[in-house]
Amino acid sequence: DTAVSQTPKYLVTQMGNDKSIKCEQNLGHDTMYWYKQDSKKFLKIMFSYNNKELIINETVPNRFSPKSPDKAHLNLHINSLELGDSAVYFCASSQDAGGHDTQYFGPGTRLTVL
């Protein structure tokens, strides 16, 4: 069973479009995250949610809107896609927001904006 899953794995789209990436975890974790990995492999947090509540919003443009329908899901919706949004987006989860728990990552979604 996959612990943290993301769909789609690859996403190719035109500038200006709106797209969503879905994330689900079956670990029973309370906290979920979105990270962005740029073309230089640098990973940076975008958002974290704890029990469906937004905790961290790391100065991400408001074209990015995370949505957590329940604590097992954290989706990322991106409006008006720009070339600079091309990256790999990773979802992750951990047991506790402020504890000493490992974050487990999904397989990543490679977004290419043309």
Next chain:
Amino acid sequence: AQKITQTQPGMFVQEKEAVTLDCTYDTSDPSYGLFWYKQPSSGEMIFLIYQGSYDQQNATEGRYSLNFQKARKSANLVISASQLGDSAMYFCAMREYQGGSEKLVFGKGMKLTVNP
């Protein structure tokens, strides 16, 4: 200022040899956690090992061990008996707390190539 520094952009090692991947960190928080993740060419992020700032012993997980030197603020990953499958990007990360939640701050990563 960089909080996690990985100065080695790339390393080569012969199969079956041990290799040390360097990581230094910067924090004024007395409570922190340090992680190493592996990212093979297939792209997934694989958790390898964790070291808590208050842990008395260096962390070990199979062939992975963490050489934690708190005074020097270094948390080097040691891979013993390298295997071809160890060829990958390796990222050191530190847990930071923000607004009641935590986030991982990553280093730039380094590429390890294991030669047969």
